[in-house]
Amino acid sequence: MIRVSNFSIDLNYSDDSIKNAVCKELRISKNAIEKLSIFKRSIDARKKNDIRFNLTVDVILNVNENKVIGKSRSNKANIVKPYEYKIPEHKPLNYRPxxxxxxxxxxxxxxxxxxxxxxxxxxxxxxxxxxxxxxxxxxxxxxxxxxxxxxxxxxxxxxxxxxxxxxxxxxxxxxxxxxxxxxxxxxxxxxxxxxxxxxxxxxxxxxxxxxxxxxxxxxxxxxxxxxxxxxxxxxxxxxxxxxxxxxxxxxxxxxxxxxxxxxxxxxxxxxxxxxxxxxxQKPFSIGARIEHLREDIDKSQFGTFAGNERLGSAPYKLSTHLSNGRGVYTFCMCPGGEVVTAASEENTICTNGMSEFARNKENSNSALLVGVSPNDFDSTHPLSGIELQRKIEHNAFVVAGSNYCAPVQKVGDFLESRFSKSFGSVKPSYQMGTTFAKLDDYLPEYITDSMRLGIVEMDKKLKGFANSDAILTGPETRSSSxxxxxxxxxxxxxxxxxxxxxxxxxxxxxxxxxxxxxxxxxxxxxxxxxx
Ligand SMILES: Cc1cc2nc3c(=O)[nH]c(=O)nc-3n(C[C@H](O)[C@H](O)[C@H](O)COP(=O)(O)OP(=O)(O)OC[C@H]3O[C@@H](n4cnc5c(N)ncnc54)[C@H](O)[C@@H]3O)c2cc1C
CATH class of the missing domain: 3.50.50.60 (FAD/NAD(P)-binding domain)
Incomplete structure (x- = not known):
């Protein structure tokens, strides 16, 4: 099998246009192709006015593949063996695992x-x-x-x-x-x-x-x-x-x-x-979900191609390292998804994100997280990170009214340390209801300070990330163990x-x-x- 790697192709490619590109690269005619399948496809959105796909395809030919590779002089083509997982050989166990x-x-x-x-x-x-x-x-x-x-x-x-x-x-x-x-x-x-x-x-x-x-x-x-x-x-x-x-x-x-x-x-x-x-103990991260209008994120990422069916809803991944030594990053981004309740203990709130395959809901959200290390925990006990999570999750439950509504704040108000009074263009997707509350009322200061700095930095990378109508629903405490x-x-x-x-x-x-x-x-x- 020949793998032709990483060639650029129009967004509206067809089976035939892929074949044409492969034939050109391998200098063969179409009828030499027995089978063709896409191995990898990525979006190349570096030029917003010419978004394309990068494809890697596998082809099986009905002619000598080694000879084709030799003749083509292509630096994108290689002979590969298809990967197949094999269970290691072993003697039967004398018990049930x-x-x-x-x-x-x-x-x-x-x-x-x-x-x-x-x-x-x-x-x-x-x-x-x-x-x-x-x-x-x-x-x-x-x-x-x-x-x-x-x-x-x-x-x-x-x-x-x-x-x-x-x-x-x-x-x-x-x-x-x-x-x-x-x-x-x-x-x-x-x-x-x-x-x-x-x-x-x-x-x-x-x-x-x-x-x-x-x-x-x-x-x-x-x-x-x-x-x-x-x-x-x-x-x-x-x-x-x-x-x-x-x-x-x-x-x-x-x-x-x-x-x-x-x-x-x-x-x-x-x-x-x-x-x-x-x-x-192990480092983990704390923060909140940030929600924007999906349409706004799509436009920021895909420009005039926003809404193109082949591209789908736009993902993003942002990170920044602050001068205070903390890392702030977005995580588990859910384009066209919703913010969900991920609590597993009574009288606590914690959030996460979910979407269906179509990713076609009104908002796009991601976790906006700040890294925490054992130095931030109250003690050296191995389970003290859990206690920190639990404390934050319970505080959030209480500030939001002790009824499983989640505390929300608009990004503009958060940046100005103001209480939010009404929603703007972005409405929260959290199904159990929300209550306006300041993130500072349930998250430690070293988290909220870093989130503020992070949002401003990230807006330089993704236009509109700091949109004052965007919503922060928190807390997100369970991104890792x-x-x-x-x-x-x-x-x-x-x-x-x-x-x-x-x-x-x-x-x-x-x-x-x-x-x-x-x-x-x-x-x-x-x-x-x-x-
Ligand atoms: C809402 C949400 C969205 C996420 N989105 C993504 C995503 O898009 N992509 C991604 O890669 N990751 C995502 N994650 C993270 C991902 O789900 C986890 O990384 C992954 O599930 C971890 O797998 P695991 O098998 O190690 O543990 P888990 O999936 O947590 O499974 C552990 C299981 O063990 C069971 N268990 C625990 N203790 C006991 C016990 N004492 N007795 C019996 N059973 C027990 C639990 O009930 C649980 O079902 C998401 C997580 C959440 C909550």
């Missing part, structure tokens, strides 16, 4: 172990995705939070009710396998080639269900509404776990436990700490053998794809150990 958590990390660990024939048992405290959906709708309607089934917890994990961005910083080749599995389980084909793929919450809810069905077909077991409540070790080796479902306790013996618990399972972190599992469950080179806990801390909550991933990749890596380690 257990996975805690059915987010991306647990789901992919489960899929690999099930495909390897090892019948994993997957324990998830939350509900299946359909029940979970109803639980979230019910919370919005009745303001009664189900603490085990919400935007953070349940089938598919934290990202199920998200924008489903699948871009990742990880260079790990297993990321390709994650996208391929998503595609095989119902995601749109474009996630395989878009440089910034996104799947949308609507597709994710289907995909996670299909992955669960496959795990079960391969001999695995997924138990919802079941919680890990205790672990037993003998010496420094895992012996068994206790799980609880509907008040019934059960002991499960196992030699391998993948802990893919996400970053919000605070009682589980505490249980692990009490049991002597080594945990440490404030805790690390430290592990060794075998991916086992540094003080308990057989325990595999995994994914975002363990501090080894940040996002859907990297968490899934980490799940695959932990599953592989368990299989390789048996070799």
């Amino acid at each position: 257990v996975i805690i958590g059915f987010g991306p990390a647990g789901m992919f660990a489960g899929l690999i172990l099930a495909k390897a024939g090892e019948k994993p048992i997957i324990i998830e405290q939350g509900s299946d995705v359909d029940t979970r959906n109803k639980d979230i709708e019910n919370f919005i309607k009745t303001r009664k939070l189900k603490t085990n089934s919400n935007i953070q917890f349940g089938e598919g994990g934290a990202g199920t009710f998200s924008d489903g961005k699948l871009n990742t910083g990880t260079k790990d080749v297993r990321a390709r396998n994650v996208l391929t599995e998503f595609y095989k389980h119902g995601a749109p084909e474009e996630i395989l080639y878009n440089s910034k793929p996104h799947i949308g919450t609507d597709n994710l809810r289907i995909v996670v269900k299909n992955i669960r069905k496959d795990i079960i077909n391969f001999g695995g077991e997924v138990r919802f509404n079941t919680k890990l409540t205790n672990i037993k070790t003998i010496g420094n080796v895992l012996h068994s776990i206790e799980v609880e479902s509907n008040g019934n306790k059960e002991i499960i013996e196992t030699k391998s436990l993948i802990l893919a618990i996400g970053h919000s399972s605070r009682d589980t972190f505490k249980m692990l700490y009490d049991k002597g599992v080594y945990l440490e 404030p805790v690390r469950i430290t592990r060794d080179d075998n991916l086992e806990s540094i003080n308990i053998k057989g325990l595999y801390p995994c994914g975002e909550g363990a501090g080894y991933a940040g996002g859907i794809v990297s968490a899934a990749v980490d799940g695959i890596k932990c599953a592989e380690k368990i299989l390789i150990k048996a070799k």
Whole structure:
């Protein structure tokens, strides 16, 4: 197979125009092409009056490909072998591995172990995705939070009710396998080639269900509404776990436990700490969601091409390093999405962002975050980052009226340290209602000062970012884990053998794809150990 990399093509390209470009590059005729597929597509918006795509395509020819490469003298063309993920060879395990958590990390660990024939048992405290959906709708309607089934917890994990961005910083080749599995389980084909793929919450809810069905077909077991409540070790080796479902306790013996618990399972972190599992503090970030009109962001990013169907709604990614030493950045940008309630504890508010595949809602939002380090925590206790999150989330709940409305402030008023009194062109998308309150009333000063400086700097990079009508809905405290469950080179806990801390909550991933990749890596380690 020949890969022709990174050539520029018109926004309105067709199958035929791609073929023409490839034939020109390889100096071949069209009938030499047996099969052609796009491998990567990115938007080149450097010239606002001539936005184009960069394409990388794979072609299979019905003539000698080596000869074609030699003759073409193209510096864009190479012979490549298609990537195919292979489960490592191993001896059968003489026990059933257990996975805690059915987010991306647990789901992919489960899929690999099930495909390897090892019948994993997957324990998830939350509900299946359909029940979970109803639980979230019910919370919005009745303001009664189900603490085990919400935007953070349940089938598919934290990202199920998200924008489903699948871009990742990880260079790990297993990321390709994650996208391929998503595609095989119902995601749109474009996630395989878009440089910034996104799947949308609507597709994710289907995909996670299909992955669960496959795990079960391969001999695995997924138990919802079941919680890990205790672990037993003998010496420094895992012996068994206790799980609880509907008040019934059960002991499960196992030699391998993948802990893919996400970053919000605070009682589980505490249980692990009490049991002597080594945990440490970790930097994370705090801020709020910033919302603009989608149309304004699209115009700023795509100029006169704004609204072009092929381009879709415009994403952005901004960052700045301030002279006070703090980093401020935008995160988890949701074009044409909405701000959602992501609380998992009663009497707290925390926000996040979600969109459907179409990304066609009125506003575009992102998290505007300031980095915090253990120096900002109140103590050296490994769980003190969680206490900082909790304090902010509760303060936000109180300043907004103690009824799960979220505190909002217009950007113009925030920059002037004024209380907002009415909305301008941007109306908040947060479904549970909002109350005007100052960010300074629930966030530490070192966060709000840095956010103000950051907004002004970012406006220089994205025109309109500091629009006075833009809205800040807060707080956003759960963009990453404030805790690390430290592990060794075998991916086992540094003080308990057989325990595999995994994914975002363990501090080894940040996002859907990297968490899934980490799940695959932990599953592989368990299989390789048996070799
Ligand atoms: C609203 C929202 C939007 C997001 N948008 C994106 C995005 O667009 N792109 C992106 O890459 N990332 C996004 N993220 C982040 C992404 O969801 C996480 O990085 C990812 O889900 C982490 O995967 P994980 O498997 O490590 O943990 P999680 O997905 O958090 O899964 C952990 C699971 O473990 C379960 N669990 C915890 N403790 C126990 C216990 N004791 N017993 C049983 N089960 C337990 C939890 O219920 C949970 O379901 C978003 C997150 C949220 C909340």
